[in-house]
Amino acid sequence: MKNSMLSDTIAAVSTALGEGGIAIIRVSGPQAISQVAPLFRSRVPLTEAESHTVHYGHIVSPDNGEKMEEVLVTVMKGPRSFTTEDVVEISAHGGVISVRRVMDLLLQQEIRLAEPGEFTKRAFLGGRIDLSQAEAVIDLIRSKSDRAFSVALKQVSGSLSDRIHALRHTLIEMLAHIEVNIDYPEHDVESMTAEFIKDKSSEVMEGITKLLKTSNEGKILREGITTAIVGRPNVGKSSLLNALARDNKAIVTDIPGTTRDVIEEYITINNIPLKLLDTAGIRETIDVVEKIGVERSKAAVSDADLILLVLNANEELHEDELVLMEQIHGRQCLVIMNKMDLPSKLDKDKLLSFFEQSNIVPMSVLEEEGLDKLEDAISTLFFGGKLESGDLTYVSNVRHIALLKKAYNSLQDAYDAAEQYIPIDMIQIDVRLAWEQLGEIIGDTAADSLLDQIFSQFCLGK
Ligand SMILES: Nc1nc2c(ncn2[C@@H]2O[C@H](COP(=O)(O)OP(=O)(O)OP(=O)(O)O)[C@@H](O)[C@H]2O)c(=O)[nH]1
Numbered sequence: 001m002k003n004s005m006l007s008d009t010i011a012a013v014s015t016a017l018g019e020g021g022i023a024i025i026r027v028s029g030p031q032a033i034s035q036v037a038p039l040f041r042s043r044v045p046l047t048e049a050e051s052h053t054v055h056y057g058h059i060v061s062p063d064n065g066e067k068m069e070e071v072l073v074t075v076m077k078g079p080r081s082f083t084t085e086d087v088v089e090i091s092a093h094g095g096v097i098s099v100r101r102v103m104d105l106l107l108q109q110e111i112r113l114a115e116p117g118e119f120t121k122r123a124f125l126g127g128r129i130d131l132s133q134a135e136a137v138i139d140l141i142r143s144k145s146d147r148a149f150s151v152a153l154k155q156v157s158g159s160l161s162d163r164i165h166a167l168r169h170t171l172i173e174m175l176a177h178i179e180v181n182i183d184y185p186e187h188d189v190e191s192m193t194a195e196f197i198k199d200k201s202s203e204v205m206e207g208i209t210k211l212l213k214t215s216n217e218g219k220i221l222r223e224g225i226t227t228a229i230v231g232r233p234n235v236g237k238s239s240l241l242n243a244l245a246r247d248n249k250a251i252v253t254d255i256p257g258t259t260r261d262v263i264e265e266y267i268t269i270n271n272i273p274l275k276l277l278d279t280a281g282i283r284e285t286i287d288v289v290e291k292i293g294v295e296r297s298k299a300a301v302s303d304a305d306l307i308l309l310v311l312n313a314n315e316e317l318h319e320d321e322l323v324l325m326e327q328i329h330g331r332q333c334l335v336i337m338n339k340m341d342l343p344s345k346l347d348k349d350k351l352l353s354f355f356e357q358s359n360i361v362p363m364s365v366l367e368e369e370g371l372d373k374l375e376d377a378i379s380t381l382f383f384g385g386k387l388e389s390g391d392l393t394y395v396s397n398v399r400h401i402a403l404l405k406k407a408y409n410s411l412q413d414a415y416d417a418a419e420q421y422i423p424i425d426m427i428q429i430d431v432r433l434a435w436e437q438l439g440e441i442i443g444d445t446a447a448d449s450l451l452d453q454i455f456s457q458f459c460l461g462k
């Protein structure tokens with residue numbers, strides 16, 4: 001059924017549009033080779049080319065044989081191709097006209113423009129990758145740090161799929177046991193079956209819990225830690241942003257109230273991606289623009305995953321700072337005692353009544369002192385410093401997380417039912433549900449609308 005939809009041939013430019021070294025146009029479908037052949041002139045006709053070979057030649061107009069572009073064409077016959085169908089990849093000169101000429105000719109054949117993600121969708125429908133692997137391809141493209149890329153690469157290779165398969169395997173065992181039980185109730189010792197169901201449900205629930213535990217870290221790796229730098233005017237917030245970003249992104253002056261708007265910058269610290277937000281210094285003000293800025297600072301604080309509260313060590317704690325400290329109490333935050341190059345006037349005991357010693361970082365941004373300590377404190381806070389070692393399987397996709405939770409709940413229901421000796425065919429429903437919910441992660445039991453929604457997130461030509 002699925003395959004009848006795939007009989008047409010699709011084409012798209014798979015490289016970024018604009019000028020570049022080369023542009024690659026990808027064509028896929030059961031007829032791809034015979035449909036591109038009339039447009040390609042080379043020593044070996046495309047229809048006689050062996051799989052996985054590259055051919056030099058020209059794209060020609062099929063009407064008059066005029067040479068339209070000079071290209072290299074790669075032939076990959078299915079199922080040993082990305083889409084599992086016959087694939088022809090045309091490497092052309094990387095220019096707008098070149099790409100348009102080739103695409104125009106292709107689209108005059110029985111070839112249509114691919115939808116975003118359609119190549120990957122065919123790889124999925126062809127059974128080459130499952131849904132969680134396809135989704136990891138999107139993550140690969142969007143990765144903002146080396147670490148996030150490695151995690152996505154592992155998922156593309158099937159690390160998450162393997163875990164899901166293992167869990168589902170246990171559920172199938174349970175279902176088989178239950179089935180026998182329903183068919184041959186005379187063989188059953190009721191209490192033994194209940195024990196079996198409880199054991200196996202717990203086992204799978206444990207597996208799910210382990211995966212869910214990785215989800216926080218996974219989300220951070222994927223989306224970055226939203227980090228708000230806040231404090232009173234002139235304490236050195238913009239200086240800190242510049243130091244962490246190693247760039248003069250924000251304006252720094254000795255005039256309090258320099259920063260009026262939220263400034264964003266993406267950085268990575270020990271491979272952890274951070275979205276840094278420099279904000280306007282918080283104080284009472286009658287300046288209309290600054291007032292709006294202060295409001296935005298407060299909004300940034302409430303949305304942040306991490307708050308860096310910057311204080312000027314050369315001044316005593318200000319009333320506004322005490323209010324801020326009250327507000328951020330209990331949140332993930334680090335206190336930066338800046339300007340340590342100047343004599344300290346800060347009441348450290350007062351600080352310690354709000355924050356742990358380990359969350360207070362003395363610094364002098366001006367003299368570049370303490371930056372390493374701050375970076376270490378951030379990685380410890382989020383990954384306990386253990387980021388470099390360990391397994392790279394993280395669940396970060398919200399869809400996967402939601403399904404894992406649902407499957408967990410279904411199994412909890414099965415467990416509770418077994419405990420209460422509820423009839424076995426009722427328990428069967430819960431176990432089957434969990435099996436389906438886990439299956440949806442890898443696309444084994446996914447609706448078409450879901451597939452469309454997922455693949456439409458891809459770029460054209462992927
Ligand atoms: N002595 C000393 N001066 C610093 C240090 N860090 C920043 N400054 C100076 O403090 C002044 C204010 O720095 P900014 O980074 O603009 O401060 P801010 O917190 O962004 O200020 P607003 O944008 O007004 O809220 C500048 O003159 C900086 O050079 C430091 O560690 N030691």
Ligand SMILES: [Mg+2]
Pocket residue numbers: 237238239250251252258259278279280281
């Ligand atoms: Mg500033």
